[in-house]
Amino acid sequence: MEEKILLLGAEAIAQGAIDAGISGIYAYPGTPSTEITEYVQRSKEAKKRNIHSTWSANEKTAYEAALGMAYAGKRAMVCMKHVGLNVAADAFINSAITGTNGGLIVTVADDPSMHSSQNEQDSRFYGKFAMIPVLEPSSQQEAYDAVHLGFELSEKVKLPVMLRITTRLSHSRAGIKRKNIKNQNILGFPGKRNQFILLPANARIQYQELIDKQPDLEEIAEHSVLNKSSIKNSSGLGVITFGIAYNYLMEVVSENNLYINILKIGQYPLPKKMTQSFIEKCSKVLVLEEGYPVYEELLRGFWEFSGPVRIHGRLDGTIPRTGELNPDIVRAALDIEKNEPHPGSTLVAGRPPELCQGCSHRDLYTELNEALKDVNEKHVFSDIGCYTLGALPPYDAINTCVDMGASVTMAKGAADAGLRPSVAVIGDSTFTHSGITGLLDAVNDKSAVTIIISDNATTAMTGGQDSPGFGRLYDICLGVGVEKEHLRVMEPLKKNFEMNVKVLKEEIAYEGVSVVISNRECIQTLTRKKRAQNKSEIVK
Amino acid sequence: MKKDIIIAGVGGQGILSIAAVIDLAAIKNKLFVKQAEVHGMSQRGGAVQTHLRISDQPIFSDLISKGKADLIISIEPMESLRYLEFLKPDGWVVSNINPIKNISNYPDTDKILNEINHLPYSILADADTLAKQAGSIKASNMVLLGVASEFFGIDYALLKKSITEIFGRKGEDIIQMNLRALEAGRQEALKVIDI
Numbered sequence: 001m002e003e004k005i006l007l008l009g010a011e012a013i014a015q016g017a018i019d020a021g022i023s024g025i026y027a028y029p030g031t032p033s034t035e036i037t038e039y040v041q042r043s044k045e046a047k048k049r050n051i052h053s054t055w056s057a058n059e060k061t062a063y064e065a066a067l068g069m070a071y072a073g074k075r076a077m078v079c080m081k082h083v084g085l086n087v088a089a090d091a092f093i094n095s096a097i098t099g100t101n102g103g104l105i106v107t108v109a110d111d112p113s114m115h116s117s118q119n120e121q122d123s124r125f126y127g128k129f130a131m132i133p134v135l136e137p138s139s140q141q142e143a144y145d146a147v148h149l150g151f152e153l154s155e156k157v158k159l160p161v162m163l164r165i166t167t168r169l170s171h172s173r174a175g176i177k178r179k180n181i182k183n184q185n186i187l188g189f190p191g192k193r194n195q196f197i198l199l200p201a202n203a204r205i206q207y208q209e210l211i212d213k214q215p216d217l218e219e220i221a222e223h224s225v226l227n228k229s230s231i232k233n234s235s236g237l238g239v240i241t242f243g244i245a246y247n248y249l250m251e252v253v254s255e256n257n258l259y260i261n262i263l264k265i266g267q268y269p270l271p272k273k274m275t276q277s278f279i280e281k282c283s284k285v286l287v288l289e290e291g292y293p294v295y296e297e298l299l300r301g302f303w304e305f306s307g308p309v310r311i312h313g314r315l316d317g318t319i320p321r322t323g324e325l326n327p328d329i330v331r332a333a334l335d336i337e338k339n340e341p342h343p344g345s346t347l348v349a350g351r352p353p354e355l356c357q358g359c360s361h362r363d364l365y366t367e368l369n370e371a372l373k374d375v376n377e378k379h380v381f382s383d384i385g386c387y388t389l390g391a392l393p394p395y396d397a398i399n400t401c402v403d404m405g406a407s408v409t410m411a412k413g414a415a416d417a418g419l420r421p422s423v424a425v426i427g428d429s430t431f432t433h434s435g436i437t438g439l440l441d442a443v444n445d446k447s448a449v450t451i452i453i454s455d456n457a458t459t460a461m462t463g464g465q466d467s468p469g470f471g472r473l474y475d476i477c478l479g480v481g482v483e484k485e486h487l488r489v490m491e492p493l494k495k496n497f498e499m500n501v502k503v504l505k506e507e508i509a510y511e512g513v514s515v516v517i518s519n520r521e522c523i524q525t526l527t528r529k530k531r532a533q534n535k536s537e538i539v540k
Numbered sequence: 541m542k543k544d545i546i547i548a549g550v551g552g553q554g555i556l557s558i559a560a561v562i563d564l565a566a567i568k569n570k571l572f573v574k575q576a577e578v579h580g581m582s583q584r585g586g587a588v589q590t591h592l593r594i595s596d597q598p599i600f601s602d603l604i605s606k607g608k609a610d611l612i613i614s615i616e617p618m619e620s621l622r623y624l625e626f627l628k629p630d631g632w633v634v635s636n637i638n639p640i641k642n643i644s645n646y647p648d649t650d651k652i653l654n655e656i657n658h659l660p661y662s663i664l665a666d667a668d669t670l671a672k673q674a675g676s677i678k679a680s681n682m683v684l685l686g687v688a689s690e691f692f693g694i695d696y697a698l699l700k701k702s703i704t705e706i707f708g709r710k711g712e713d714i715i716q717m718n719l720r721a722l723e724a725g726r727q728e729a730l731k732v733i734d735i
Contacts, residue, residue, distance in 0.1 A: 006563050006573060031579060115578070172576035172591075172602035175567060244602075251601035327605040341607035342629075345621035345655055347647045351550065353586035354642065386584065463579075 004175030009165060012140045012176050013079075013107055014039035016147030020103075021182035023074035024052030026062035028433060029462035030081030031116035032170040033109035037079055038465075049184065055459075057468045058404070058433040059084035063091040063106065070104040070160075071196060073188030075151050082110040082121050087404065087434070089126070095160050096130040097198060097206045101190045103151035104160040111167050112291050112324040118384075118403070120322065122291035124242075127162045127268060131210055133217055134162040134268040135226060136243035140174040142266065146226065148179060153220070157213060166290050168324060169244050218269045226266030229278045232259050237334075238282030240265065240275070242295065244325075245288035251327040256336055270295060279309050286333060287313035290325055354389060360520035361387040363492035363500075364425075364454050365397040367518075370497075371504035372423070379419060383407040383435075385427035386461045386522075387454050398425060405434025411449045412442045421508040424451045429459040432469035436480060442513045443481040450507050451515045453477075454492075456522040464525040477515045486514035493520065541571070542595040543692045544604045546623045549615035550640045551588045554681035557706070558613060559590050561685060564702040565694045566594040576602040585642055587619055594692070613688045615667065615681055616640050617652045624659075633662040634688045634729075636680060663687055663732050670724040675717035682718045686725020690733060696726065 007015060014036045017025060027037040040046045040053040052069075056062035059080040066078035078088075085092060085108050092106065108126075111117040127134035135150050137143040143165060150161040194202040221227060238261035241249050246264045253260065263278040265271075279285055279299070287296040296313040312318040318333050319325070331338055355362050364387075372378045382388060382398035383406060390397040400410060407424035408431075415422035426435050431453050442449050455473055459465040469476055477487050488507060490500045500518070507514035545562070549555045559575050566573045576591040591604045606625050612633045614620030620635035627633065635656055639649050656662050665687050667680035674683070682703070689696055700719055707715045 004567065006567050008577075035579070168576060168602050171579050172574055173563060174574050174599075174602075175572065247600040247602065251605070254600065326603045327601045331605070338605075338607065342624040342627050344625045347652055347655060348618060348622045349643055349645045349647060351585075351587040351619075351643055353551070353584035356584060389584065 004177055006173050007140060007176045008035055008171060008173050009140045009143050009169040010035035010109070010171070011039045012144040013147055013163065013165070014043070015176065015178065016144040017077045017105070018043060018046050018049070018051065019179055019181045020148045020151045021075050021184045022051060022077050023184045024066065024069050025077045025079065026052070026056050026066045027079040028056050028058050028062055028084060029459050029465045030059075030084050030109075031462055032111060032167040033079045033081045033084070033107065034462045034465070035170070036107060038463075045181070055466050055468065059088040060091055063088035063095070066104060066106075067091060067095050067098075067100070070100045070102040071190065073102045074185045075103040077105045077107060079107040079109070081117065082108055082123050083117060083119065083403065084108075085123055085126055092126065092160075093130050094198060096132045096210055097203060098196045099158040099206065099209070100154060100160055101158070101188070102185050103154040105147065105150045105154060105163050106160055107163040107165065109165050109167065109170050110291055113167070115167050118401070120291065122294055123162065123164050124268065124291065124294050127164065128294070131214060132159045132162060133157065133220070134164055136164045136266050136268070137169065137226070138241075138244050138246040138264070138266060140169065140172070141176055142226065143169060144176050144178070146266075149225070157217065157220070159210070159213065164243070166244060166324065214269065218272060221267045221269055222271040222274055224267035224271070227271050227274060228264045229274050230262045230264075231278070231281050232261055234281050235283050236261060237284060237286065238263065238278060239286045239288060240278070240295070240299075242289045244290050248325050248327045248330045249288060252330050252334060252336065258334070265295075270298070275299075282309055284310040284312065286318060287311060288319065288325060288330065289314065352392065354392070355386060356523050358523040359386070360456050360492045360518070360522070361390060361454055363494065363497075363520075364452070364518045365390045365395040367492060367497060367500045367504060368423070368425070368452070369395065369397055370501045371508060372421070375421060377419065379414065379422070381407040381411040381414065381422070381424045383424075383426040383430045384461075385430050387425060387427055390425070404430055405438055408435045408438035408449075408451055409441065411451065412438065412445070412447045415447045415449045416445070420448060422449050423508065424449060426451065426453055427460070428453055428455040428457065428469060428473060429467040431473065432467070432476070436476060439477065439482070439513070439515070440480050446512050448511045449513055450504075450510070451513070452504075453515065453517045455517050455519040457519075458522045458525045460522045460524065464522060464528065473517055477517075482513055482515045486510055486512065487517075488514070489517045489519060491520055492518050541693055542597065543593070543611065544609045545592040545594075545611045545613065545692060546589055546604060546609050546626055547592060547613045548587070548589045548619040548623055550619065550642070551585050553615040553640075554678070555588060555590055555615060558681050558685045559592050560706055561699060561702045562592060562594070562692065562694065564706060565698040568698055568702070569694060571596055572599050574599045574602050587622060589619075589623060594694070611688060611691050613684055615684055617649070617656060617664075618647065620656060621652065630661065632688075632691050633659050634684055634691070635662070635664055636667040636684060637664050638666065638668045638680075663729060665725060665728045667725065670728070671721050674720035674724055679718055679721035682721035683725035686722040687729045689722070689726050690729040
């Protein structure tokens, strides 16, 4: 047998996708999903097999491209972080109505505890909303295997399949056993003329088909290898685990030799028969979900007295209402005494992330703060990226960070409301992701906004991926209709401080749309390039 | 055999290289491995940590429980204290003495080193100086791995083999320098253990 390879959960999914015969992977970077696509980009096997893997401009374009590849009969994967699915939601929900032709897996990486995100929304809600199968592996090996299972399932039921993971699984390594590589599908088109034409008359037919598939999906889940019921103690405690929660339970079970009933769920829709028969054999049930209490709420029922068995979990405080699970939380929920841990040190100070030394955003914020020094109402709308760290001291430079592209449109709305000056700071990659359309709105309305594109020539926060509009931001803004005399370019360097402050002051004073492109390469990607040139150095 | 190890430091110090070397050695030793890392926002000069678990039995949780870590390896002294709650009563702390003061409220360094020294089982090493002597300050992570190598039950020769493999594409000089750093760290540990 081949040796196991040590992979991150994200990488296991990527390797699984290559081995399951995908023809393309589509994605916009987003923690904790980025490493899936990066792995395919680095893979020699993927290159040899000519698998598409370049970055998309945003999650919606990525999703639609993957759907197009599946339309053409090939297997495709699209990856995103949980909030990325909000961006792709239109395509996602409607792809459940069209169904698919070649296999389509949408891998969504949720971020409970918000390690690198604005919220901890649970993508399983979206899975239910779209009424498609969802796979939620508990381990890296299961994640690898689930990709194979997911593609077979997708092609069998002709629906996209969601593969839901969370930060911990994505960013943890374990040994993986690979399966044999499958050949890619050949080009082949949908047999049904109207499947993908969602005119109302067709859409009603397609939607009915989706509804009609639901009992089959449930029946498949009843027999899935990812769902397993184990009764150890009839009329005793039962624990229902979803996804990775299984590991935390098993950690505690194996360590304390517990004899309890366990229902392990890794495939949705929830297998009703299996779940019901499990609950009937328990005196009380603890629900462990890595995310929202999606199924706990369902099992409780609206009136919370739907059955004789008490349900415990996040909703009654047995498990904390928010945040990711861990073995300590499970131990406490099972009333297992823990050994007295070390009380910890009183000396430790917080060490929050910061903008790197030499980062171009630092110079921009110093300049912007100076330019806005005498402004009464200083409100700077910002966005998602490294530059969001400008919210922290010593800069305290921005007032908002909501969703990709919102800086431009919120600045526009505030300007419409009468705020002067109304300033936005957005990164280059965020601008091409979702800022361009907002800029078009501002141009059409001649809104009094100053949009600063802090262009570091990369998608920096997620580790320096290609920026889709690299080298073309000036032309893009011009094309959208920004006036040439109010489209300024500057290089944020200390030696240019006076000049840049002057540029910013001039544009902030303009009663119309102005765009300032503040352009200097990310210090991380620059250092990496220099390092690659200097082989004698050690790379950490 | 089961070892739960927390490796700590500040983003950019090379904690993942330490983990990669142990991971590879463990896999070669046919052990089970789970290693949870931090990616994304906190990498930017913030506190980072990885939970590394190796065992001859299958491992369930990716995260280590509080009070269960056998070993904390830290490339920065204050960061070693951040995870004390995870340490077993008889667990070891191996830490660099050189602070990274990128925050304004960094505590008094002597107090920190004093607290580490007063833990029941700890070794402080001047990893930066030992790394410089080995060839580059950047190998301070390998010095600390060397110090820690006495505590996690993987054959030293296997660790050396892993370093040779992992740094292989960077050339023989880099391999040798990292091996020197590893050995310098190991000698520090042997000094303490002998006493």
